[in-house]
Amino acid sequence: MRNLVRFVQKYHFVLLFLLLESLCVYLLSNSHSYHRAALINTSNALTGEVYQTKSNITGYFSLGFHNDLLALENAQLHDRIAELEEMVDSTSHQSDHVHFRHIPAKVISNTVHFRNNYILINKGRLDGVKPDMGIISPDGVAGIVTGVSDHYATALSLLHRYARISVMFRKSGQLANLTWTGENYRYGLVEDIPAHLKIVEGDTVVTSGHSLIFPEGIMVGTIKEYIEPAGSSLNKAILNMSTDFNMLRQVYVVFNSDQQEIDQLRKANIHE
Amino acid sequence: MNKYFLYTARFALLLLFQVLILNNVLIGGYINPFIYVLFIMLLPFNIRPWLLLIIGFLLGYTVDIFSSTSGLHAGATVLMAFVRPTIVRLTTGARDPEGSLNPGISDMGARWFFTYSIVMVLIHHTALFFLEVFSFTQLPSTLLRILLSTLFSELLIMMIMLFFGKNRR
Numbered sequence: 001m002r003n004l005v006r007f008v009q010k011y012h013f014v015l016l017f018l019l020l021e022s023l024c025v026y027l028l029s030n031s032h033s034y035h036r037a038a039l040i041n042t043s044n045a046l047t048g049e050v051y052q053t054k055s056n057i058t059g060y061f062s063l064g065f066h067n068d069l070l071a072l073e074n075a076q077l078h079d080r081i082a083e084l085e086e087m088v089d090s091t092s093h094q095s096d097h098v099h100f101r102h103i104p105a106k107v108i109s110n111t112v113h114f115r116n117n118y119i120l121i122n123k124g125r126l127d128g129v130k131p132d133m134g135i136i137s138p139d140g141v142a143g144i145v146t147g148v149s150d151h152y153a154t155a156l157s158l159l160h161r162y163a164r165i166s167v168m169f170r171k172s173g174q175l176a177n178l179t180w181t182g183e184n185y186r187y188g189l190v191e192d193i194p195a196h197l198k199i200v201e202g203d204t205v206v207t208s209g210h211s212l213i214f215p216e217g218i219m220v221g222t223i224k225e226y227i228e229p230a231g232s233s234l235n236k237a238i239l240n241m242s243t244d245f246n247m248l249r250q251v252y253v254v255f256n257s258d259q260q261e262i263d264q265l266r267k268a269n270i271h272e
Numbered sequence: 273m274n275k276y277f278l279y280t281a282r283f284a285l286l287l288l289f290q291v292l293i294l295n296n297v298l299i300g301g302y303i304n305p306f307i308y309v310l311f312i313m314l315l316p317f318n319i320r321p322w323l324l325l326i327i328g329f330l331l332g333y334t335v336d337i338f339s340s341t342s343g344l345h346a347g348a349t350v351l352m353a354f355v356r357p358t359i360v361r362l363t364t365g366a367r368d369p370e371g372s373l374n375p376g377i378s379d380m381g382a383r384w385f386f387t388y389s390i391v392m393v394l395i396h397h398t399a400l401f402f403l404e405v406f407s408f409t410q411l412p413s414t415l416l417r418i419l420l421s422t423l424f425s426e427l428l429i430m431m432i433m434l435f436f437g438k439n440r441r
Contacts, residue, residue: 013322113298120340
């Protein structure tokens with residue numbers, strides 16, 4: 001026993017180092033999966049407050065630019081309203097579409113240059129934000145909510161090792177998956193493309209709506225370069241992402257208003 | 273009392289500078305400077321080694337919280353704190369620094385500080401970028417990021433020291 005005490009006294013520096021370092025590696029490896037990433041709660045009061053203050057200050061510098069963007073988006077929305085009104089007039093019956101709602105939010109912290117990037121937004125549980133809701137920008141898909149506190153929420157950016165969303169080619173309706181390889185924040189990688197599908201540079205890729213996180217048909221990007229297949233039946237292509245992650249500010253949290261019902265159905269399936 | 277206030281203020285300033293400004297800096301796609309480690313470098317020579325590790329962990333973990341990472345900065349900073357006594361011994365040679373001296377430019381000279389700090393920054397950045405990628409698959413790009421970021425962080429650290437270092441005594 002006395003030897004043990006002496007051993008600990010003698011090597012306390014190395015022992016403490018090993019202890020702390022293994023704690024860090026444990027924390028780190030735990031954060032390396034999609035669902036556990038949700039546990040990291042940046043969305044806690046202190047950091048939220050600090051980033052909100054900073055965002056309040058820096059927000060002024062780009063006001064003009066973002067006003068223009070918003071005005072543009074407004075215009076597009078008006079167009080859409082007009083189109084939809086026409087459709088409503090011509091068809092009187094209820095559409096069978098899935099119902100999605102939008103919560104406007106502001107990005108208060110966001111990175112693009114790490115291997116795994118997160119977005120922090122200023123809407124939280126009290127505003128109705130819940131994990132697994134989608135985040136879209138006016139230009140396209142941006143991320144998926146993983147952790148929420150009362151007034152803030154963290155989201156996995158598409159620029160993350162574990163961000164993987166189901167997409168489809170607008171022209172052909174063929175499904176594929178989108179991931180990010182970590183090199184350039186402007187480009188994503190479309191995987192699992194059926195080999196028979198002819199892809200042309202500039203083809204538009206949109207969300208498939210299969211995951212129910214994002215509505216169908218939200219812009220994701222355009223094909224930049226097709227990667228020649230190497231013997232596999234599933235091909236890849238480089239995607240020019242439509243969202244500029246480096247200047248993400250105004251975003252919308254989208255959620256399916258029928259989510260509870262769908263979850264209950266899924267749970268019922270599991271129990272049987 | 274005065275000394276503790278100085279260290280607390282330095283901790284807060286370096287932290288805010290890091291998370292609010294430098295975390296948003298990305299030059300040429302490869303350079304992310306991390307200068308919060310300067311805090312560990314400037315702790316007095318006669319600090320107890322175990323306290324050095326604890327402070328390293330706390331500092332790293334605070335940066336982690338602000339960066340939405342977990343254990344990443346803490347791991348790299350603890351490693352840096354662990355090798356600090358060895359680096360100090362190697363760079364100061366046989367003569368052990370007196371307890372009254374501090375590891376800054378005013379006490380030890382700019383040349384000594386440059387050697388000391390660039391080794392420390394290199395160790396920290398190497399650990400950090402490898403922990404972040406968590407594999408050796410993207411070796412060339414990781415090495416390039418380590419090299420360029422180390423040089424840029426070191427440049428910033430030397431600038432900070434030359435601007436503010438002298439007044440500290």
